[in-house]
Amino acid sequence: DTGVSQNPRHKITKRGQNVTFRCDPISEHNRLYWYRQTLGQGPEFLTYFQNEAQLEKSRLLSDRFSAERPKGSFSTLEIQRTEQGDSAMYLCASSPGRGGSYGGLNEQFFGPGTRLTVL
Amino acid sequence: AQKITQTQPGMFVQEKEAVTLDCTYDTSDQSYGLFWYKQPSSGEMIFLIYQGSYDEQNATEGRYSLNFQKARKSANLVISASQLGDSAMYFCAMRGLIQGAQKLVFGQGTRLTINP
Numbered sequence A: 001d002t003g004v005s006q007n008p009r010h011k012i013t014k015r016g017q018n019v020t021f022r023c024d025p026i027s028e029h030n031r032l033y034w035y036r037q038t039l040g041q042g043p044e045f046l047t048y049f050q051n052e053a054q055l056e057k058s059r060l061l062s063d064r065f066s067a068e069r070p071k072g073s074f075s076t077l078e079i080q081r082t083e084q085g086d087s088a089m090y091l092c093a094s095s096p097g098r099g100g101s102y103g104g105l106n107e108q109f110f111g112p113g114t115r116l117t118v119l
Numbered sequence B: 001a002q003k004i005t006q007t008q009p010g011m012f013v014q015e016k017e018a019v020t021l022d023c024t025y026d027t028s029d030q031s032y033g034l035f036w037y038k039q040p041s042s043g044e045m046i047f048l049i050y051q052g053s054y055d056e057q058n059a060t061e062g063r064y065s066l067n068f069q070k071a072r073k074s075a076n077l078v079i080s081a082s083q084l085g086d087s088a089m090y091f092c093a094m095r096g097l098i099q100g101a102q103k104l105v106f107g108q109g110t111r112l113t114i115n116p
Helices: none
Strands: A005-007 A010-013 A019-024 A031-037 A044-050 A053-057 A065-068 A075-079 A088-095 A114-118 B003-005 B010-014 B019-021 B024-026 B032-039 B046-052 B064-069 B074-079 B088-096 B110-115
Touching: A005 A088, A010 A019, A019 A088, A019 A114, A031 A075, A044 A065, A075 A088, B003 B088, B010 B019, B019 B110, B024 B074, B032 B064, B032 B074, B046 B064, B046 B074, B074 B088
Parallel strands: A010 A114, B010 B110
Antiparallel strands: A005 A019, A019 A075, A031 A044, A031 A088, A044 A053, A065 A075, A088 A114, B003 B024, B019 B074, B032 B046, B032 B088, B064 B074, B088 B110
16 A cells, blocks of 8 residues: 555543654655544644655644654654544645646545544 | 634534635735644644635635635635544634734634535
8 A cells, every 4th residue: 555654543542641653654655744633623734844844833732732743754743741632533634845746736535544533 | 813613513424525624814914824723633734724824716625615705804714525634623814914924813713524
C-alpha cells in the first residue's frame, strides 16, 4: 500500500496521560500536514512540515502539543497531559513538493486518521 | 482570513439522480484553489476535484463537476447519476496559492445519503 498510513487507528486514554501518534507519508512526498477533526466538523489545520522543517503551526497547537519529523520522512504528534477536549480524529496528509497533478498546487492525500478518546 | 460555508447539513437523494452540494467561500487572496473531499464512514478524506481561481472552465472529473461562480464566490459540487456508494460526508476546502500557503481551510461538511 503506497498511501498515507497512521498508527494507531484508535487510542483510548485517561485524562492526564501522554499519547503519541505516528504518520508515514507517501514516500516521495516532502510535505506533511496534521489536522484535527472533531465530531460534526470539518478538519482544522494544526501544523505542516516541509522535509524536517516545521514551517507553520496553528494557534490550536497549544504547548501540550508537539510534532516532529526528524528525518523528513515519518512524523509524530504528541499530546501531553491529555484533556477531554482533545478527543478528536487526528488526520495526517502529505503532498509532493513542486509538481503534482495540478501544476505545482499539490493536492493533499490523507491517511485514515487516529481517533483519540480521552476518558 | 479564509472561510468556507456549507449550508446543507444533510441531503437525501434517490439513486441515479443528480445532486448539487453547495459551497460558498470568502477570501482576500487573489489566487486560490478550491477542493472537494469525500469522507466515507471509514474516516479517510478522499480528494475528488479541484478548481483554480484563475481557471476559466469549470473542472470535471468523471461524474463530478464543479460549478464555479467567481463573482458569487461559490464552488458547488455536482454529482451526476448518483450511486449508493456516494453516501458519505462531503467537504469543500480552499487554500491560497501564494508562496508558502499550504493549509487547507474546510467547511463543516454536508452528509449525503443516497436512497435506493
